[in-house]
Amino acid sequence: MVKQNKVLSLDIETSDMLVSVFRLGKQVVRSEQIVDDWRLLCYTAKWLGNKKIIYDEARTEKTEKFILKKLWKLLDEADIIITQNGTIFDAKRINARLIYYGFTPPSPYKHYDLLTLTRRVADFTSHSQAYLTHKLKVKHRKLLHEKFAGRRLWMEIRKGNKNAWREMKAYNIDDVLGMEELYYIFRSWAPNYFPKVYDMTDEEYECGTCGYEGKMREGEPRKAKKFKYRQHTCPACGSWQPGRKVK
Numbered sequence: 657m658v659k660q661n662k663v664l665s666l667d668i669e670t671s672d673m674l675v676s677v678f679r680l681g682k683q684v685v686r687s688e689q690i691v692d693d694w695r696l697l698c699y700t701a702k703w704l705g706n707k708k709i710i711y712d713e714a715r716t717e718k719t720e721k722f723i724l725k726k727l728w729k730l731l732d733e734a735d736i737i738i739t740q741n742g743t744i745f746d747a748k749r750i751n752a753r754l755i756y757y758g759f760t761p762p763s764p765y766k767h768y769d770l771l772t773l774t775r776r777v778a779d780f781t782s783h784s785q786a787y788l789t790h791k792l793k794v795k796h797r798k799l800l801h802e803k804f805a806g807r808r809l810w811m812e813i814r815k816g817n818k819n820a821w822r823e824m825k826a827y828n829i830d831d832v833l834g835m836e837e838l839y840y841i842f843r844s845w846a847p848n849y850f851p852k853v854y855d856m857t858d859e860e861y862e863c864g865t866c867g868y869e870g871k872m873r874e875g876e877p878r879k880a881k882k883f884k885y886r887q888h889t890c891p892a893c894g895s896w897q898p899g900r901k902v903k
């Protein structure tokens with residue numbers, strides 16, 4: 657029997673920083689020029705296979721610790737998290753804020769970073785979520801938060817503009833939904849070192865990528881140094897499962 661791991665799709669938004677400068681244009685901004693550092697603004701999380709969207713926001717810094725506590729619990733529960741560039745950004749930014757507030761680490765989770773995956777397997781013109789969701793014509797194409805174009809959204813958030821917060825929420829939720837659509841497109845392309853969403857007990861009859869239960873299609877035997885092995889492909893999602901020794 658295959659068992660689905662607890663997989664959390666996750667995306668966070670952080671605030672901008674306020675810095676003190678004497679002029680515009682290219683320059684080095686040092687840490688002593690920070691007037692107001694960044695913080696966690698909001699996050700959207702969704703358990704894979706569950707329709708419920710979990711969204712939380714901290715409109716002021718006072719409530720940031722409170723939403724971090726809820727996020728910590730989700731991370732603690734997760735076996736795997738799916739993100740777009742989260743190994744570099746989301747997970748580390750969350751950790752920075754958790755450490756700042758004195759949290760202990762949530763239980764370890766595996767990371768399924770879609771940016772790493774898409775870059776690993778394909779050469780698209782761009783691997784940004786905005787590009788890929790439009791190019792692959794998924795339902796949730798990255799929003800452009802047109803009411804507050806570009807940086808203005810973050811500047812209005814800083815002022816506490818309610819409409820900007822509404823826009824941020826829509827943007828954050830849509831990011832997770834679009835990311836999940838990309839996950840379903842790319843999952844069968846994931847190399848074997850990517851986390852398996854399903855735990856398998858029988859590689860010949862179970863798919864670790866999509867959870868399909870049934871006979872896998874057998875590939876041709878291949879020679880390794882000391883033995884022959886045979887790989888299997890899933891008839892439902894097309895992913896290749898790890899090779900098995902052929903006697």
Ligand SMILES: [Zn+2]
Binds near residue numbers: 864867
């Ligand atoms: Zn499959």
